[in-house]
Amino acid sequence: MLHSASPTAYVPSERLAERATCPNCGATAALSAGVIHLGHYDHEGEVREGLLWTCSDKCFLSWEHPSFMKKC
Numbered sequence: 810m811l812h813s814a815s816p817t818a819y820v821p822s823e824r825l826a827e828r829a830t831c832p833n834c835g836a837t838a839a840l841s842a843g844v845i846h847l848g849h850y851d852h853e854g855e856v857r858e859g860l861l862w863t864c865s866d867k868c869f870l871s872w873e874h875p876s877f878m879k880k881c
């Protein structure tokens with residue numbers, strides 16, 4: 810399951826130049842240079858879904874799998 814979208818679909822144009830830190834690799838990049846996915850994360854022991862910015866699809870996949878799979 811891979812939901813991927815361009816940040817331009819979610820981020821107002823005036824914010825696309827803002828920099829964000831990738832939760833997987835720690836790289837800092839402009840929002841417009843990364844990708845937004847529907848990710849799963851742990852919120853107080855519950856798996857939740859939410860939009861997640863990462864610098865690349867590869868980082869999304871390597872971030873999502875360990876954090877989601879460990880709850881299964």
Ligand SMILES: [Zn+2]
Pocket residue numbers: 831832833834835836863864865868
């Ligand atoms: Zn990254």
